Amino acid sequence: MRSANSDDDLPEVPLPPWRKARKSSQPRPQLSRELIVDTGLRVLDAEGLDALSMRRVAQELGTGPASLYAHVSAKEELLELIYDRVLGEVRLPEYDPSRWLTLLRQCALELHRVIVGHADVARAALASIPTGPNALRLSEFMFGLLVDAGMPPRDASLAFDRIILYVCADAFEGSLHYPRMKALGHTRLSEYFHMYVSQIEEYFTSLPPDRFPHLSEHARVLVADGGEARFRYGLDLLFDGLAARMPAGGDRPGS
Amino acid sequence: MRSANSDDDLPEVPLPPWRKARKSSQPRPQLSRELIVDTGLRVLDAEGLDALSMRRVAQELGTGPASLYAHVSAKEELLELIYDRVLGEVRLPEYDPSRWLTLLRQCALELHRVIVGHADVARAALASIPTGPNALRLSEFMFGLLVDAGMPPRDASLAFDRIILYVCADAFEGSLHYPRMKALGHTRLSEYFHMYVSQIEEYFTSLPPDRFPHLSEHARVLVADGGEARFRYGLDLLFDGLAARMPAGGDRPGS
C-alpha cells in the first residue's frame, strides 16, 4: 500500500512462506459502524463538511471507499449517524415541567452550542430528519416539557418543531461562513469576520440613498451584531410568543 | 447540433460556398448572463437543484460547460443570480408604516410562497448572502417598515434578519423532501407524503413507552400538520414577539 517495493505482476522472488505470517499479524482493521462514524466526525471537525468524503474517511482508515459500504448504506446515512453522535453531547437539565420555559430555553442554547462547536455539522443537521437515539432523547425531553406544562399536544408538536428548526437554521447559516473563510485563505476567524463585515457595510453605504434610504443610512447597525446576539434575539421572539400561548403562562419572574 | 444530418469527419461533398452564408445567418447563439440564468431556472423548476449542473445548463443551450464561464464566474454565482431572479417575483404591497405588522406578515407569506413555488431553490437561498437588486428591494421595504414604525434601527435589523432566516429555513426544510420523493420514484406529491407520514407515525408508535412516553403516545399529532400550518404557527410566534417589542405595539385589531 505504501509503495516502497515494486508490486509488479511478475514475482521477483518465490515469496517466502513467512510473508503469510506478516499479513495475519496485522489482524483485520476491524471496521465497524462506530469506527467509521468516529473517523468521519474527526475529519469533519478538523477540515469541515466539504472535506468529508467517503474516500477521505476510507483513507483515514487505511482502506478504500468500497469498504465503508458494508457498514453504511450511503453517505447520507453516515451524515445522519454523525449528527446523532454529536447530539449525544447535549446535556439535558433535570426534568421539571413547572420551569418549562427556562428549561426549554436552556435546551435550545445547549443544542446550539453543541452544533456550532462541530464545525459545519449543521449543514447535515438540517438536511436529515433525525430519528437516531440521541435525537429521540432530546425530542422526548423538549416535547414532554411542553405537554406536561399544559400545552395541547398538537400545539406542543408545532412549537417543538419550530424551536428545533430555528436553532438548526441559525447554526446552519453561521456555518456557511466556514468554507468561505477557507476559500479566502484566512485562518483567523476574527480577521475574516472583520473583513467581511467591512465589505458589507461599505456596500450598503454605497447604495443610492434615493432608492435605498434605510439600508444606506443604517448600514452600520445592519452589520453590527454578530451571530450569538442575533441568535438570542430570535430565540427570545419565539419564546415570548410561546409563553403567551401557554395556558399557564411563562415560568420566569416578570412574564 | 439537432442531429438530422451526419456530421462525420469526411465531407461527403466539397461543401458549396453558400454554406458559409448559412453559418452567419445563424449568427452566434448569443450567450448571455440572462439567457444562462433563464435556462438554469427552467432546469431547476423542472428537475430540481440536484439536476442543475453546469453541464446540464450548457447542454440545454446546445453548447459545452466551458462556454458558461465567460458570463458567470462559478456555479455559486449562477445560483445567486437565479435566486435573485426568483426574488423578482415577490410582489410588495403598498408602503404604509402604520400597518407595519400586517404588511410585514404579508411580505413573509409572499416570500415563502414564491420560494416554495420554485422547487428547491430554497437550498440556494439559504446558502447565499443575497445582495442582488431584487433582494435589496425586498430588504429595503421590510427593514424600512420596521424603522419607520418606530423600532430602533438596531432592533429592526435583528428582527428583519430573523424573519428572513425563518422563512428561508422553513422553505429549505420543506424542499428536502423533494429529492427524496424523486429517489423513491414517486411522482405524486400527496402519495409520497401519505407514505412518509405513515412511516414516521408508525415508528413513533413503536417506540418503548417507558423511555419515550410522550413521543409514543402522541405519535399521531406529531405528524398531523403539514408544512403550511407549521410555517404559519412559527411565523405567528415570531410576530407576536415582535409586536410586544414594538414601542407602539402591533397594528391589528386585538393586539
Next chain:
DNA sequence: TACTTGACACGAACACCGTTCGCCACTAAA
C-alpha cells in the same frame, strides 16, 4: 485435522461533477 461456508475487505471501474487550458472561428479595427 481438513474442508466448506459465508461474511467482510477492497481494487477497479462507472458515471457524474466543477473548473481550466488552449485552440479555433469569427468580428472589428487598422
Next chain:
DNA sequence: TTTAGTGGCGAACGGTGTTCGTGTCAAGTA
C-alpha cells in the same frame, strides 16, 4: 487585406458517490 482580440467550446484534470467482482480470512462442520 491584414491584424488583433474576443468569445465559443472540445478536451482534459482532479475530484465525487456508488457498485461489481474478486480475494481473503475466520469460524463451523465432518
